[in-house]
Amino acid sequence: MALADQSQQWYPTSVQVTVFQARNLRIKGKNGTNDAYAIMQVAKDKFSTSVAEKCVAPVWKEEATFDLPLFHHGNTERCTLYIIVMHRALVGLDKLLGQAVINLVELHEKKSRNKTEWFKLLDKNGKADKDRGEVLLDIQFMRNNMTASMFDLSMQDKPRSRIGKLKDKIRGKKKDGFSDSASAIVPSTTQVMTDSEGEGDAHMDSPGVKKKSKMKTLFAPKSNLQRNVSQSMSTLGSLPEKNSALSGSRSSGLNMDSPEVKKKFKFLAHKRTGSTDSKVSQGPFSLLGRSKQSAGEQNNLCINGSHVYAEEPEPKMTKAGSSLSLNSSGQGSVEDLRRGQGRHNSDVSVESLKGLSLPSYRAEMRERDLLEQRRKEQEQQEEENRQAEERRREEARRLQEEHARQEEQERRRQEEARQAEEERRLQEEARRQEALRRQEEARKAEEQKHQEEASVSDRLSSLFGIIRKKEEKKEEPPEQPAPALQEEKHRSAPHSLFREHAEVPLPLASTNPFEEISLSPEPLNPFEEHPPGPQREVRSPHTPSTGFPSRTAKVSAVKPRPHPVKPLSSLESQTPTSISSGRDIKSSVIHENMPLRMKVTSSVESGPYSQLTQDELISLVVKQQAELSKKDGKILELEEYIDNLLVRVIEEKPSILLTMGSTKKAC
């Protein structure tokens, strides 16, 4: 009963926060304006907006998505959204303008709330000390959508009591979420479920075998997997006792923080090889099981995955065939587990996977989901009876799938080759860039020396010049990531229509869209230390909105990066980077040339410091300041010495001080 109740409740797995603007801020900057940016934080995840310079009422329109693991009252700490509005100080620490503290659990329960609303800014302790203005936020609760397609297709065919139920729900949601593909998916529902069940059976055939290879594949396919998968696994690993409860309330604990995922993932790998393995291995299956159009995307995933997990894409390729069998074994172990020890656990795991795979959907969709659920419950029982039969069927199906997969693999391999080539090219580009930068730095240093030889006042002014330059520089970097984002936007324009980040419709729409996209993160290379890796996250439910390295999600020290947060929508996005938008559009049209082009333009337009990151620039300035102050100290000493001499002269022989002109004339 309780379970049923819970399952009927709607638990968000993530929240999408959009910071539109702020008003009535206190002024901490010069000339009565602020260089304001906002930090969005939930638990340990932080995102920072760009800096809105010289304004009183900054407008950002940037969004970020946070996972909401364990979304309930007992966990308010991790379900509290902080919006921290800061003023970027050129020197020293940035200043707090105010912060909004929002209890998401309460907010979620407040059904009547406006999605977009003004929140008052408080002081650093979260108290209202004085009027600090307000910030306009849009807060949307969502279910993860990303994996929906993956799991639907991969696990579809597992008719198990609760799983089935969940699956139904998922499907219902998915229908809503992916309006395009809804029809295509619906019919397959029951069928597919049986399939995957069969799959599980097949795996049982080779239960304990291939442990080693499993371990390997555990990592290889993992890299293919989207975060969600790993999340669900981590959930299992970290919260074993809770599993039974979890199975009821699928939302709870399903989403782990993306930053933690990796760690737990590994940890899990050791702890629960069997079950995790199966789940992991399902990842690729699900991918494969998806429509063929997703091939390109998969590819990207792999690459990114490889980046994240430091795994080569190749192994994955080669293992593709074997992964099948591995999968089966994994599956088998799942079954074993289920039967043997904790039925709950395995159930949960699958369910949690299901939960993860739920497409993000709005509250309106709930009704349908509930209906689906009920139907599911009935089906579950039937399904259990049917299991054996289905497993057999699944075997046959898998053979077919294998063919398809092999085809996929072929395609992927080609993709990968191409990608690798591109990567190489980009790396070269980056290296060239490096060299250029170094040259410029050297030149700068020389200039610096010259300047230092000049008089003190000259040097002071030059320092200011540098600072000014630096400022310009700071504005520069955003231009470059921008194109990537924009491209992203072009690409995801259909997505943003639904805001559901529908995975499925997109591949359907364009055959090879991801090839292009794979380029987009690359331009970031010179500026972001982790090149293409996290790009996949764009698609992952954790950060559906960002085209940025996972690093950004983990940042603890939040200096505003050029563009850590993706601007709101395709249309609006152009405003923040309006300067460069024209060029960006151009470059996004010519994808292949884009990185080159941007680099050229940037270096041409932005002078010697353009290649430096903000941190580098800051450290440069700091270094010079230190030097300056040292010299100032020396000058001071000299002045004092001269003064003392002067005093003696004044007292003993002032006539020496008679001006040169008059003494000359006197002669």
Add this chain to the structure above:
Amino acid sequence: MGSDEAYNFVFKVVLIGESGVGKSNLLSRFTKNEFNHDSRTTIGVEFSTRTVQLGTLTIKAQIWDTAGLERYRAITSAYYRGAVGALLVYDIAKHLTYESVERWLKELYDHADPHIVVMLVGNKTDLETLRTVPTEEAKDFAEKNGLLFMETSALESTNVEAAFHDVLAEIHRKVASKEVTRGSISAVSISNPSASGGDSQEERKTCCKNL
């Protein structure tokens, strides 16, 4: 040529005021009748002298000039020591230099003889179009603080003579009236006619003119 001519008094007068108000050019205008359009910030301390005739008296004005820097320097007290007159200069086109007048007054009274004669000088009247300090305002301020007041232009040589002349006259008046009988003023006045090395400023001036 009169350079060795006797003089009755040597008056030490200091120029003070913010950096860039034209102290050095006032000095060079008065002592050498020169004006340097691109003069640099004064470094160190220097002085010039000029002998002026006040009625029957010959007075040697020893006018000291230094950088108008803000911070305290070791020379500060040495600079003020023995000064019987001061020209507190500001730039009529830069209000900030006028706002700091009070600070300079304080420093002056901290280090100089309390009976020192002070004239508030609004320099650069040639920049009338850029004026930010109204004459009346400065005049009122000067009156309230018992200062002499004059607006000058070292560039156009307006009122420079008059300013120094008034200050020297006032100093002399004070000395003559025995208002001040002690301290630096008397000390300076003691060292009068027999003092050596006195040059006739007038002569030098003709020299300068020839240049």
